[in-house]
Amino acid sequence: MKAAVWGSPIAHSLSPALHRAAYSALGLDWTYDRREVDTAALPAAFAELDAGWAGVSLTMPLKQAVIPLLASASDLALAVGSVNTLVPVEKPVSGSMPDSPVAWRGVNTDVHGIIAALAEVGLDRATTAVVLGGGATAASAVAALAKLGVTEPVVVVRSVERAWPLLEVGERLGVRVALRPWGDPLEVARVLAGCDAAVSTAPAGAADAVAGALSRALGGRPPAGALLDVVYAPWPTALAQAWAATGGDAVGGFSMLVHQAERQVQLMTGRSAPLEVMRAAGEAAMAVVDARTDQLVTR
Missing domain, CATH: 3.40.50.10860 (Leucine Dehydrogenase, chain A, domain 1)
Structure with missing residues (x-):
């Protein structure tokens, strides 16, 4: 075969x-x-x-x-x-x-892969979640997070206007997707750091500015939850390194x-x-x- x-x-x-x-x-x-x-x-x-x-x-x-x-x-x-x-x-x-x-x-x-990867860092239930990026993998992330118990996932995208299909994905899954613009890296870092589950579907390097702002966003505290960065090469990404350096659990796309x-x-x-x-x-x-x-x- x-x-x-x-x-x-x-x-x-x-x-x-x-x-x-x-x-x-x-x-x-x-x-x-x-x-x-x-x-x-x-x-x-x-x-x-x-x-x-x-x-x-x-x-x-x-x-x-x-x-x-x-x-x-x-x-x-x-x-x-x-x-x-x-x-x-x-x-x-x-x-x-x-x-x-x-x-x-x-x-x-992919949905199974996301759920299983998050389970590797001890996350099998979540109430709040943030997804970076608005493509096909982001849609799978929304579905995975819905299975983990998230009813109102936040999706941070470069263009809210082009990300409207994610709203329809949420409707089909029975969850309410909230789209937020990817603007100030510090604000994005704060949103990520405050949730139970953070999933970055951004390409390699795209979230580096957010990684650079993460320590300031946390103010000496560890992130509230776990991070999955779907990039697997190069690994670790700047975001995963920053997350781990501030005391958070991070798992990669591999x-x-x-x-x-x-x-x-x-x-x-x-x-x-x-x-x-x-x-x-x-x-x-x-x-x-x-x-x-x-x-x-x-x-």
Whole structure:
């Protein structure tokens, strides 16, 4: 069987290391590759899927674009408006031709990944929460926080006008999303530091000014809750470093990635995924990337 991760850019993805390690541990002679696919190329790539495929992992910019192509999607994926996993609606039967047509179902495992990552720093319930950023991962964060008990999540965005889809996501999930503009870094830091759960979905470096203001915002106190920064390279981010330096618990995007991939492996294989094997493989792959980066810097 075949599987892969699609997206653009895709060269940095750790998903092949995670899935290949899982397949090996499970005794499966499966392949898992990465493929550069943008929204323009998605329909053609999707049309190539047949009974030889066990599933596909999706990253940006495909998580929303794929939905119209699907035969079905999970209730959670539809509520969030984001699909990161494709699985056959029905598993191919033994002896089916490789080119047999297959209907595909969309699933969201990012929500599971966020919940599991926050659990690693002891957070399994929350009343107040703040999300930085307004994209597809932010929508998954809102869903995860709703499952943890947050009914009025605050989402801090660069453009409130462009973030209105998050209001609809909140309505579908039964929570009331409050949009706030990403303005003065000190004010953003104060909002983050005062909640039970803070989730940054901002790209690497985007929250550095907020990190620089965090100590002033806290005035010598530790943050009220835990932080998940979904960036996994480079790690730790400035925000995660500042959070930990002021006494708070912070977890990174690598934990989220491993947990969402664990759920993907379960969906694609129908078997329990070897989480710690996958984690070790991902850490080894990240170490290689870090070593190459160091070499480039020193040359």
